[in-house]
Amino acid sequence: MTRDRRFWLFKSEPSCFSFDDLKACPDSTEHWDGVRNFQARNLLRDEIKPGDGVLFYHSSIAEPAVVGIAEVVRGGYPDWTALDPGAEHFDHRASSDNPIWFMVDVRYVRPLKTPVTLNEMKMHSELSGMVLLKRSRLSVQPVTRQEWEHILRLGGVH
């Protein structure tokens, strides 16, 4: 049995990893690793599946915004960067038996014609329920189909 396509919003600081960086990946796919929040971990491990749509959001900049669309190509699997003592997000509690942290792979799809800024999102009542507006710190968060479609429309993608 198949499952309906779901939608997510992934946040990234563009100075760290931008949508253009994803576009520039050799095969246009990227391991979405380094997430160290349990709520986001649970989504990565259990809920986010290949084919799901991802809004790519740039945070911690003058004008935070959704800038593009990506797609999940591999569902949750252990985030090995937690096991690597040399890695930035190493976690000494993690092991191959108990990886604790998970990641997914995403691929570049297309940019929005016009980025949809956080300010703009705040002005649309259809988007007032967005997790982004209520719990802004969650770096991987669910988006409803209605929110997804609305943002794509605002972004000039049909």
Place this chain on the structure above:
DNA sequence: GCCAACGTTGGC
């Protein structure tokens, strides 16, 4: 660079 929000840690 400030600071509010909020998740995590650790002492008790």
Place this chain on the structure above:
DNA sequence: GCCAACGTTGGC
């Protein structure tokens, strides 16, 4: 298991 202290995120 509570909760104060602490660290981090991210908008401004």
